[in-house]
Amino acid sequence: MFGKYLGSVFVVCLLADILQTSSMNLTSPQRPRNGKVLSLFQIIQFQNGFCMGFGNRNGTCYTQGECEARDGSSVGTCANGFGVCCAFTLSCGQSTSENCTYLVQSSTSTIANPCTYTVCPANNNICRIRFDFTTFNINGPVTGSATATIPALTTAGGAIGDCATDIFTITAPGNFAPPVICGFNTGQHMIVDASRTMCNEAQFSLNGMGTREWDIKGKLEPKMAHEFHILKQLLLVTQYNCGDEQGGPDGCLQYFTGLTGTVSSFNFPTTSAIVDPTTTHLSSQMQTMCWRQEMNTCAICWIPVVLGSDTITGSFGLSVSKNKLPRGETDGLCSGDYLQIPNAQSNVETNADDTFVIGTIGSDVNLSDRICGRFFSSALDDAERQLSRSVCTQQRPFRMTFQSDGDEVTLTKVVTKNPANLNELNRIPGGIVGFNLRWTLQTCS
Template identity: 35%
Template sequence: MSLDVARLPGVLEACVGHVKNDLPKPKTPRQAKQFSMFQVVQFANIQCNGSASMTGTCYTEDECTSKNGVSIGTCANGFGVCCRMVMSCGETSSENITVFADTNVPTGMGECTASINPANTDVRQIRLDFERFQIAGPSLVSSEVTKILNGSPSFMGTPNAAVGQCNLDRFQVQGGSHGRPPIICGLNTGQHMLLDVDESSNIDLSFQFGSVATVRSFQIRVTQYEMNSPNLAPAGCTQYFTSASGTGVVQTYNFGNVHLADQSQVMCVRQIQNACRICWTVADDADFAVSGSVSFGIGGSTQVESCCGPNSKGSNKQGLDCLSLPSAENKEGTARLRSRFCGRNKGLTTGPAVSITICSKLTPFQITFRSDSFETIPSIVGTPLPEATAMDKGVKLIYFQDNMNCMN
C-alpha cells in the first residue's frame, strides 16, 4: 500500500474537522458564568430569618416549593429562600424547623395532634417556642370537688378543689427519651418547652379541647437540635435560657392568671464565661404567689409550717407548691439558706417582711417550680389556710450571674 503524499494535507484537515465537531461547543460568556455559578454555590439547610421576625430553613426555591413550604425571605446571599414549613392537625414533619399552627382545629370539643420525627440520627433535643398560645385556662372551681386522704379520694379526707387543673383545654407532649414536660393550658405566648429525644423518638404535640366556645390561638415553632448544637440544654430541663449577658426573666406557665397544677417546670440557664454563680430575685413582691402549708397562729396570725412536703399530720398531700433551689445561699455568699420557697406576697424570703435575692453555685444553673394536684379547703378552724380561694398566680423571677466567691 502506497501513500499519496500529495493528498496528505487534505486528509489531515478532514480529520481535524471531524474531531472539532465531536468536542463540546464553547459556551458564550453568559452561559459560562451561569454554569460556574451553579457548580460553585452551595449552602447548608440551616435556620434563617425571614420577614416579620419569622424563622425558617434555607432551601433553594424549588426545594421549598416541593416541600409545600412558603418563602418568607432570602438566604445564602440571595441564592436560597428562607422557607417556612407549616403543619396543622393530623400532619407529620421531619424538618429541622417547622411550625404547628391553628389552621385546622375543631370548633367544638375534640383533638388536634401533630407528629414530629427526628430530622436525622444526630437529633437529641426538640424545642417548642410558643409564638402564640392561648387556649382555655385552668379550672377556677374553688368549691369542694372531692376529699383527699394520703393522696387518694376518700370521704374521710381533707376537702379538695380543682383550682389550677387543666380540665377544659390542655396541651401535652408525648414521646421522648427522658421524662415528659408538664401538661399546660391558658395563656403561654412567649414561653417555650424542651423535650429530650433520640433517633427513634416520635413526638406527638397534642391539644385536647374540652370546651365548646373559647379562644383557640396557637403557633408553635418546632426546632430540632443535634448533639453538637451550642443550644443543646442539659438533660431534664423543661426550659433553657441562653442570654449572652447572663441575665433574663423566667416565669411559670400561665403566670399572672392561676398557676397550673401538677407541674414540674425545670428552668435552666446557660452559664456564661467567668460566672460561677446564679442569683434569683423578684421585680415586685407580688410576682411570687405560691401556696404553702400554713396554719392559724395565736390571735389569728399565720405562719408558714412547710412547703414542698406533706403537712405536719401527713394526712394528705398538700403544701407541695413551691420553688426549689438546691444549695441556696444569700446574695452576699455568707450564709446558706433553705432550698425551698413558698407563700404569697414576698414568698421569696427568709422572713415575713423582706424579699431577698437567693443564689446558688450548683451547676448546671437551674431552678424548679413544683405544684401538686391539691388545693385545700378548710372545713374547721385550725386547718391550713385555704389555697383554693387564693388563686395564686405563680412565680416570675429575674436572674443574673456573677463571680462572687468563686473559690469557695
C-alpha cells in the same frame, strides 16, 4: 446534621473572554485550546442551614424547587439570592421532619379536636426538640380566688389548678414527657428528648367553649453540632460556646442563656398589668429550669417580678404558711407545692451579715433546698419572711425545679379567723399564684 444536604442551582453561562469567579464557589470552566467559547452548566452549592425570613418567620435555606417540593413557602432569600428561606407550617393531623416548623392555629372556635402535630427527627443525630410558644392561649384550669377576708367553704381544692377542659401535651417516646399544661403560655417554651425510632406528638385536646389560638415554632436541636450553634445565634440573639448543647442539659425542660431575664410557672399572666387574685398555677407540674453559666459568673439570684403598681398580691405564692399570717417557708414545711433551689441563700438588705456575697456564707444565713409559702424568701429570721426577698445560689449547674401536687389546701370547716395556714385561698397573696421571677447571673468576686 441539617447541613448535610446541599441545595443546587444550575446556571447556564455563556463564557466571554474574561471569566469572573464567583464567591459562591463556582466551578470556573477552562477556555479550550482552539479559543472557542464554551457554554456549560455550572453548579452552585450551599448548605441547607438556618436562615432569617420576614414576617417573624425563619426557615431553612433551599432552592425554590426544593422548597416547593417539600411543601414549604418562601419567606425571603438566602445564599446570596440563589436560595430561598423556606418556612414550614403544619396543620392539625400533619407531620414534618423539617427544621423551623410552625404549628399554627388562627383565632377561631372551629378547630379539629384533638389537634395533633407529629414532629419527627430529621436524622439520627437529633437528640432534642424545642417548642417555642410565640402565641399560646387556650382555656385555663379550674381557678380559685384568694381573698383578704374569710373565704367561703369549698371542697374544690382537689380540682383547683386542674386542666379540666383544654389540655396540651407533648410526647417523648422512651423519655420523660413534659407535664400537661393549659391556659395562657405565650412566651414559654419546652425542650423534649427525641427518639431515634419514633416521632414526638404535640396535641391539643379541646373540650370547652371559647376561642383559642396558638403559634408554636418547633426547632430540632442537633447534638454537639458546632456549625448549627453558630447559625442559632441569629435566631436566639445569644452567644454559644463551641461544643455547648443548645438543647440544654439532660432533664431540663427549659433552658435560659444570657445575664438576666424572667421565668414563670405555666399559665402565669406575664403580660397582665397586675396579678389577679384568681391567678392559679397548674396541678401536677414537674418543671425543671436550667441556666447556662456565662463567662465570669459564679451565682444566680431570683426575685419576684412586680407587675405595674401591684405590691400586694405579688408574683409568688405556693401552698400554705406555717403560721396564721402569710409568710415564706422553706425545706420541711414545703411538701405539696414548692420551688427546689439547691443551697438557696437569702439576700436581705436589713442585715449586712445576711447580704449575699459570692464565695462566702454568713453565720446567720439560712441554706435551703425548697421554698414555698406566700412570699419568696429563705431568710433565717421569720419576721423577714413576710416580704419577698432576693434568693440566690452558688450551686452549679444553675438549676431550679417547680414541683406541684394534684391538690390545693382549701377551707372545709367554719372558722372565725382567717389563718393562712389552713387555706391557700386565705389572705393575700394566695398560695395558688405560682411564680414569675426575674433572674440575674452574678459576677464572680
